[in-house]
Amino acid sequence: MPSQxxxxxxxxxxxxxxxSRRTFLATASGSLTAPALARAATFxxxxxxxxxxxxGLAAGHTLVAAGxxxxxxxxxxxxxxxxxxxxxxxxxxxxxxxSWLHSADVNPYTxxxxxWGYTLKNHDNPGEAMFVGNSKPTTSERSxxxxxxxxxxxxxxxxxQQGLDAPASDVLPKDMPWSGVSQTWLGPLSxxxxxxxxxxxxxxxxxxxxxxxxxxxxxxxVVARYGADLPITFNxxxxxxxxxxxxxxxxxxxxxxxxxxxxxxxxxxxLAAEKIRFTPGLPxxxxxxxxxxxxxxxxxxxxxxxxxxxxxxxxxxLAYKVPEVMPAQACYFLTWPFDTNLMIGFVGxxxxxxxxxxxxxxxxxxxxxxxxxxxxxxxxKHIIKGDFTDWANEPWVLGGYAAERxxxxxxxxxxxxxxxxxxxxxGEALAGAYAMTCGGANMSGSNVARNVIxxxx
Numbered sequence: 001m002p003s004q005x006x007x008x009x010x011x012x013x014x015x016x017x018x019x020s021r022r023t024f025l026a027t028a029s030g031s032l033t034a035p036a037l038a039r040a041a042t043f044x045x046x047x048x049x050x051x052x053x054x055x056g057l058a059a060g061h062t063l064v065a066a067g068x069x070x071x072x073x074x075x076x077x078x079x080x081x082x083x084x085x086x087x088x089x090x091x092x093x094x095x096x097x098x099s100w101l102h103s104a105d106v107n108p109y110t111x112x113x114x115x116w117g118y119t120l121k122n123h124d125n126p127g128e129a130m131f132v133g134n135s136k137p138t139t140s141e142r143s144x145x146x147x148x149x150x151x152x153x154x155x156x157x158x159x160x161q162q163g164l165d166a167p168a169s170d171v172l173p174k175d176m177p178w179s180g181v182s183q184t185w186l187g188p189l190s191x192x193x194x195x196x197x198x199x200x201x202x203x204x205x206x207x208x209x210x211x212x213x214x215x216x217x218x219x220x221x222v223v224a225r226y227g228a229d230l231p232i233t234f235n236x237x238x239x240x241x242x243x244x245x246x247x248x249x250x251x252x253x254x255x256x257x258x259x260x261x262x263x264x265x266x267x268x269x270x271l272a273a274e275k276i277r278f279t280p281g282l283p284x285x286x287x288x289x290x291x292x293x294x295x296x297x298x299x300x301x302x303x304x305x306x307x308x309x310x311x312x313x314x315x316x317x318l319a320y321k322v323p324e325v326m327p328a329q330a331c332y333f334l335t336w337p338f339d340t341n342l343m344i345g346f347v348g349x350x351x352x353x354x355x356x357x358x359x360x361x362x363x364x365x366x367x368x369x370x371x372x373x374x375x376x377x378x379x380x381k382h383i384i385k386g387d388f389t390d391w392a393n394e395p396w397v398l399g400g401y402a403a404e405r406x407x408x409x410x411x412x413x414x415x416x417x418x419x420x421x422x423x424x425x426x427g428e429a430l431a432g433a434y435a436m437t438c439g440g441a442n443m444s445g446s447n448v449a450r451n452v453i454x455x456x457x
Contacts, residue, residue, distance in 0.1 A: 043247035043258045045071045047452055050238045050250065050276070051265035053081020054098075054438045055426040057227040058108070058445030059263050059452075064230070066453050071259070072230055073252045075237035075396040079227040081265075082397060082428075083438050085218025089387055090304045092340055093218035096389045098438040101219065102209035107439035108446075109222050110213065116225065119216035121338065127316040129335075131374040137321070141178075145321075148178035152186060160204025165409040168203070169195040169326065180322040184330045188349025191436070192296025192400045194327040197349070202404035202412075207433035214315070216338045223438065237396060238264075240277040243423035261452050265427045265445060268415070269295035269398030278423075285414050286425075292411025293429050295399025297352040300389040301331060301345035301367040308382040310375055314339045320374055327351055331367045341384075345370075348400070356392035363388040401436040402429035416444075421455065424448050 047063050049056045052074035063070050078084065082097035100123065104110045113120060130137055130145065137145060155171040164171065168187070172179060172195065187195045191203065215222060236254035247258040266276070271290045282290075312318060314336040322328035331345040345367040347355055355363040364386035371379045391397050404411050416430040426448040427441055434440025 043260055045069045045259045048250040048257045048259040048262045052079050052227055052232045053265055054083055054223055054441035055265040055445035058442040059426055059449040060230045062446045062449035071257050072232040073236040073238050074232055074234050077234050080220050080223045083220045083223040085220030094302055095218050095220050098219050101213040102437045103207060104211040104213040108442045109439055112226060113215060113222045121214045123212045123214050124210050129312055129316060129318045131320040134374055145178045148176055149182045151176055152179055152182035156200055159200035163201050165199050165201040165407055167196045167406045168198040168200050175324055180324045180328050183326055184322060184328050189346050191403050192298045192348050193403045194349040199404045199406045199409050201409040238276055242279040243420050244280050248422045260456060261422045263424045263426055263448055267397050268293045268402045268429050286419055289411045289415030292405050292408030293402040296401060296403040297392055298348040298400040299352045299391055301363050302387050303343045303383050304385040305341045306382050306384055307341055331370050353392055356390055360388045424452060
């Protein structure tokens with residue numbers, strides 16, 4: 001789920017770390033009171049759960065622990081959704097989706113990872129190698145960079161505090177030198193959207209993500225282990241849900257499941273694409289919420305090197321000056337996580353969608369070209385293999401994570417309301433202060449499951 005990779009706040013230059021723009025909220029999402037359900041005459045399970053990502057797994061665990069029978073229907077052939085550790089492409093763990101345990105002090109996966117013996121590393125204060133063309137910035141250029149960071153953050157802070165629900169691009173100084181870098185970090189590479197498509201009110205409503213923690217064995221492996229004992233049917237994309245009947249009927253490629261209630265944890269991209277037919281149709285407030293929460297995009301371009309370090313340190317950021325004309329065509333890198341031979345490029349926002357449309361080879365070629373521009377033509381001979389995480393075209397995801405459109409702040413809250421007395425939504429988009437994160441999706445799933453338990457009693 002960021003989050004797919006980076007976070008709405010994480011991993012940018014150290015000066016951002018001291019600028020707390022908002023405080024943590026007490027819970028991941030508001031607890032909604034659900035109506036009591038009439039008991040069905042016959043049903044296969046108490047609750048059908050659509051999706052075996054972080055929210056679906058948390059809902060399943062919460063319900064099973066309370067003594068309810070569940071069925072989890074997953075469209076793909078694996079657990080985790082946007083949390084997926086790939087160990088085959090490069091012969092070492094690579095998180096294709098979520099990478100960081102954001103807000104690790106309250107993240108539900110942190111105690112699991114520690115109990116299970118995973119190797120964790122704090123990533124709150126990474127260094128940054130910055131380039132202007134093929135050179136390091138001068139003292140005056142570095143000062144201009146810091147000034148742009150401050151101006152960008154001050155603009156967002158002021159707008160967020162005022163609840164401004166207009167494009168974030170409207171609150172920034174125009175044509176400020178180096179503002180292209182700060183906008184790229186805070187927009188496409190954090191929120192998954194360009195500043196023109198980003199609401200300061202949405203940005204402000206999200207919790208700070210520190211402490212950030214990386215998992216050497218892969219965050220996706222933690223999520224997969226968490227779901228290993230749940231009753232999951234794979235390769236079972238859900239195509240229709242009749243929540244007007246009693247019991248609820250959930251149709252999938254694996255057959256029909258009847259249940260007293262259903263929890264749907266698919267992305268807003270899947271909901272917007274109408275991949276699931278709902279009977280009765282979704283109410284206007286839910287449709288408005290879906291429209292107000294389109295999927296942003298953060299994708300990765302991992303490159304495997306031959307062991308050469310190119311003068312770059314492990315677990316630092318590698319970035320470069322881009323033009324102030326937005327959106328920028330930019331790919332910024334995380335170098336050698338856990339001292340492996342991987343360098344992971346990040347692209348997001350409209351340019352991420354553009355590269356996704358161009359395809360795998362175009363994305364890898366772009367990342368290689370940006371490295372050549374900074375480090376010289378010889379860099380190519382050290383790259384063994386490249387890849388691209390094409391979440392934009394993953395049919396049961398269709399993006400990275402959801403960001404509110406400017407002018408539609410409140411869409412998260414609207415979408416979190418129960419659709420009917422038997423149908424509920426959960427997921428990263430509905431995780432309140434912890435939206436856009438895998439831990440937040442878990443919190444959302446648990447909270448919604450508790451609401452369902454209340455309704456089933």
